[in-house]
Amino acid sequence: MTSRPSPDHRPSSSADARPYPTVDVHAHLLLPEVDALVADLPASAEARALDARRNGPAALAVSGPMVRERAPMMTDVTARLAAMESQGVDVQLVSPSPSHYHYWADEETAEKVYRLANEATAAHCAQAPARLHGLGLVPLQHPEQAVRALQHALEQGLLGVEISSHAPGRELSDPAYEPFWSRAEETGAILFLHPFGCTLDERLDQWYLSNVVGQPVENAVALSHLIFSGVLDRHPGLKLIAAHGGGYLPTHIGRSDHAWSARRDAGAGCAHPPSSYLKRLYFDSLVHDPHVLRELVRAAGADRVLLGSDYAFDMGTEAPVAALRAARLPDPDFHAIRGGNAAALLDLA
Known part of the structure; x- marks a missing residue:
């Protein structure tokens, strides 16, 4: 049994003076208002x-009490700041729990959901405006609403929106x-790619594989669609952060490069080797293994990795700085990931 790292406020050496804040880009918010809005709808x-x-039932038996116990940490600002x-x-950087996506909703309900969530x-x-910055939601199941939803989020003072890895049928x-990618690029909005659910369905209904395996799979599939289809060629200015270190893709990107060069079908949609696009994306540091984190930094670059905790769910870390320190990165890389990269990306004064 491995010990849990303790919270760590220290810079990586006594000579460093923390020139910028420590920024966690993967932190969640529960929205009881949204749950109440959809609770009695048959589609819900x-x-x-x-x-x-x-x-699966075993996972639900654990997840229910876990969420109830931690709900105050994701609803009460005083508890969050503590x-x-x-x-x-x-x-x-606070984003709604992905359970609030509700991509099953019809157009009218979807608009109510995103407005209320934003x-x-x-x-x-x-x-706590100096310490909390937010992301809204867009209804990916209704692409024609996506630009309006993004604009609504920005009008509320949010920095962008959170999206899942896919929507039903898309x-x-x-x-x-x-149009959504274009508007996000034009406005400089932050897009946080965070999956909810996995289309492997009941194959993952034991041992919490729906999250343990499903989330990294969904991240890898979604990023591969953005890369191989040419979305990132057409919209090179997108500011997209992939949760969970981008899932399995960054550490297995060599296979994507091989397919791009060896097969005309794989190489038809994007202009450059897939690995080159990792340096156009951002990734959080939540990979639960210091060796994997080092490989993520090698593959994407230290300037493309941001501190992430998945606050306050049990699949996150309660000590994100200590988890970052465990990777034993050079001091400049450590501090860039601890907060420098996010401070620049989020334009924090």
């Missing part, structure tokens, strides 16, 4: 049943999303 019950099948103090985190997230962050490579 169907979505919950699908989620139950995908996760946790940040204990972790040595100065600033959080406004509630902005209100939460406004209670991958992120779908041409219907082109």
